[in-house]
Amino acid sequence: MTLQKYIIGFVGSLLLTLAAYFLVTNNTASGLTLLLILGGLALVQMIVQLVYFLHLGDEARPRYKLASFVFMAGILVIVVVGSIWIMNNLNANMMDMTPTQKDEYMKTQFDKGF
Amino acid sequence: MSVAVEEKARLGRTTIGFWVYLMTDCLLFASLFATFAVLRGATADGPSGKDIFELPMVLAETIILLASSFTCGLALLGIKSGNLRQIVIALGATYVLGVAFLTIELSEFAKLLSEGHGPQQSAFLSAFFTLVGTHGLHITVGLIWLVTLAAVLVRRGLTAKVSRQLTLFGLFWHFLDLVWIFIFTVVYLMGVSV
Numbered sequence: 001m002t003l004q005k006y007i008i009g010f011v012g013s014l015l016l017t018l019a020a021y022f023l024v025t026n027n028t029a030s031g032l033t034l035l036l037i038l039g040g041l042a043l044v045q046m047i048v049q050l051v052y053f054l055h056l057g058d059e060a061r062p063r064y065k066l067a068s069f070v071f072m073a074g075i076l077v078i079v080v081v082g083s084i085w086i087m088n089n090l091n092a093n094m095m096d097m098t099p100t101q102k103d104e105y106m107k108t109q110f111d112k113g114f
Numbered sequence: 115m116s117v118a119v120e121e122k123a124r125l126g127r128t129t130i131g132f133w134v135y136l137m138t139d140c141l142l143f144a145s146l147f148a149t150f151a152v153l154r155g156a157t158a159d160g161p162s163g164k165d166i167f168e169l170p171m172v173l174a175e176t177i178i179l180l181a182s183s184f185t186c187g188l189a190l191l192g193i194k195s196g197n198l199r200q201i202v203i204a205l206g207a208t209y210v211l212g213v214a215f216l217t218i219e220l221s222e223f224a225k226l227l228s229e230g231h232g233p234q235q236s237a238f239l240s241a242f243f244t245l246v247g248t249h250g251l252h253i254t255v256g257l258i259w260l261v262t263l264a265a266v267l268v269r270r271g272l273t274a275k276v277s278r279q280l281t282l283f284g285l286f287w288h289f290l291d292l293v294w295i296f297i298f299t300v301v302y303l304m305g306v307s308v
Contacts, residue, residue: 013180079144082148
């Protein structure tokens with residue numbers, strides 16, 4: 001925990017934020033490529049702040065903070081990715097159906113035992 | 115055990131406990147992010163992110179919050195060196211920046227509401243207000259906590275207890291900035307580009 005570390009964290013985060021912002025406003029990339037780059041920049045900034053602001057790397061063993069963070073991240077990924085996956089799947093399969101068709105679709109799925 | 119060693123052990127225990135709370139708070143935000151991601155397209159013929167988000171203002175919010183996270187770090191460095199003046203100035207800057215952030219956010223909410231784009235208009239707006247509003251609520255709580263700590267600090271000086279609580283506040287504030295990066299990216303930047 002030194003001034004130097006905080007300055008690295010601050011300047012690093014600032015640069016990453018501006019990079020993401022101008023990538024969007026200048027239409028440099030689009031579609032899936034843009035989403036992946038934006039996600040990547042956010043993840044890098046998360047690591048920068050975890051290390052330089054929240055001092056996650058400075059911990060002495062046993063690393064309880066790191067362990068609980070990794071556990072939380074696992075659940076977070078399951079909740080977020082799982083929700084998006086399931087709901088997109090439902091949308092793709094059912095959004096074009098009429099209500100009667102939906103009932104029938106659910107009935108056949110139920111008979112299959114999901 | 116000497117007093118200094120005991121105090122250090124106590125700070126370690128308290129920090130881990132508070133850290134675990136922050137992790138559960140992360141999961142709260144995770145569920146709100148998941149909800150937002152699923153409902154982002156459900157605009158019910160109302161506006162989408164592209165129509166209502168003003169990116170320059172959001173960039174200003176982001177930089178202000180990042181700067182306040184940095185000044186908060188300066189306050190924590192002040193604790194380490196026992197420099198009361200530095201702590202008070204840095205906390206003051208953190209407070210001013212935090213209030214500026216909250217003011218921009220509330221003016222954005224007020225504008226949306228006055229144009230009829232409240233949370234009741236579509237599932238997308240409900241999810242948007244819930245996610246961003248929950249973060250704003252955390253910032254509000256943080257600011258109240260900050261004022262309380264500053265008052266105790268000025269009255270009693272830099273006691274072991276105040277230092278401990280300031281350290282926890284620092285973690286809380288850095289954590290809120292971390293959550294905001296994802297709101298900035300997922301809600302605003304991705305919301306405008308897709």
